[in-house]
């Protein structure tokens with residue numbers, strides 16, 4: 421066995437047992453489990469700080485959870501987790517350590533990569549971020565014409581966009597009315613940049629060019645255009661005071677013209693999709709203030725410690741991961757929906773899509789063999805409640821596919837804020853009550869369903885004929901038995917948000933170990949980038965390249981309209 425070789429899940433004894441157990445449980449209704457054992461509502465709940473994770477509505481018994489924990493052990497989850505924390509190069513196709521946990525390590529524990537503690541460097545960058553964020557927020561550091569900076573535009577894509585964007589949206593009560601408004605430009609579609617700049621003034625705008633590699637086509641194109649916008653208004657000299665960079669590639673940043681003292685670094689052991697905790701979090705620190713950014717880190721660190729030390733059967737990310745494996749392996753679940761009942765978390769599904777699908781969307785295992793006999797990462801999707809209810813919940817309730825879902829909600833509303841006048845304040849509070857009622861009801865409806873008898877009785881009471889009832893009733897039946905996790909917490913503050921996000925990151929990690937894939941490379945994004953370069957050349961008038969007939973026709977059509 422090579423260093424990182426882990427057993428294929430299907431070769432373990434636990435998988436075999438789970439497979440038999442799944443056959444036995446498939447016909448069991450959650451309603452029956454609750455009727456027989458109401459105490460599961462208390463027993464199958466995990467806690468971390470004020471986070472309550474209700475697992476009782478899963479198609480799982482104590483025996484299921486025991487077997488899933490055994491599978492985690494037999495697949496080497498604890499060993500791999502310890503290797504990650506120990507700074508070993510577990511991203512073996514790129515020969516890199518995986519240490520986003522070091523970025524939020526609030527303890528005095530050193531974290532060593534290649535014999536060197538990385539914590540002093542981490543702390544140094546955090547100190548520089550603090551100093552910079554404080555100076556911009558206080559107005560000590562101003563624009564080229566002496567104006568206060570009021571707007572920060574993050575230019576980045578993928579991991580250099582989704583994390584900070586999602587966090588800034590989630591924590592908007594911490595910046596609305598404050599000194600800095602954050603904006604995010606990611607798409608190479610010029611509309612994204614142009615529309616964002618339309619409402620901004622160059623004198624008061626700071627650009628954060630965020631790119632781990634500083635070679636990403638979209639980011640460099642947007643950064644160059646933003647620079648042209650600034651220079652045409654304020655001259656070349658303004659670039660110094662209106663641009664900062666976040667990157668691991670200092671040489672490329674220098675070529676772009678951003679000085680070293682305006683560059684905030686990170687390291688190749690930070691994966692792009694795990695980087696919001698690094699200097700990639702600069703727009704967060706600028707918008708909400710460094711102390712709140714630190715609270716976010718502290719929340720994530722709390723989960724890191726829990727993940728590292730809690731027994732597997734009480735370990736929140738481990739149990740959540742294993743339930744995901746359970747449905748994918750034995751219930752043909754192809755997707756996984758994240759449904760935050762919190763408008764603030766509306767970009768969380770998008771962030772998680774990159775985190776999960778770029779990490780575990782693989783079909784070759786750690787032994788470089790094509791994966792056979794099981795599926796890997798699910799399709800991740802979701803929208804905030806209650807919007808989703810009026811869009812796709814039909815399929816969740818009555819579709820032919822099983823979709824495990826995570827419901828998430830803060831019990832306290834973020835609005836009204838202090839000072840909101842009545843009667844608006846009580847109306848907003850009341851809306852939050854409606855929001856929670858909907859979430860709890862949806863989880864109940866998915867699980868309990870509605871039987872043919874109940875539907876028939878209802879239709880009879882409405883006076884429908886027997887014929888009409890026979891025709892209509894089956895359409896109104898809800899099978900139920902559809903599983904969900906419900907995660908509730910007191911408030912969506914930076915600390916709780918940090919904890920939530922870290923849970924999902926480690927969930928991805930654990931599933932990657934079970935499925936025996938390297939969750940930390942992303943070769944699957946390369947081919948499209950490579951082909952786009954060739955086609956770009958053709959669209960710009962370069963010689964035609966060999967393509968299939970469909971691609972060649974599209975290239976020809978696009979060429980005919982491009983000036």
Ligand SMILES: O=P(O)(O)OC[C@H]1O[C@H](O)[C@H](O)[C@@H](O)[C@@H]1O
Pocket residue numbers: 577578579580630631632633634635636639692693778942945
């Ligand atoms: O931060 P950058 O180097 O600009 O990379 C931005 C993104 O681009 C790539 O396509 C990767 O798939 C992502 O993992 C990454 O987050």
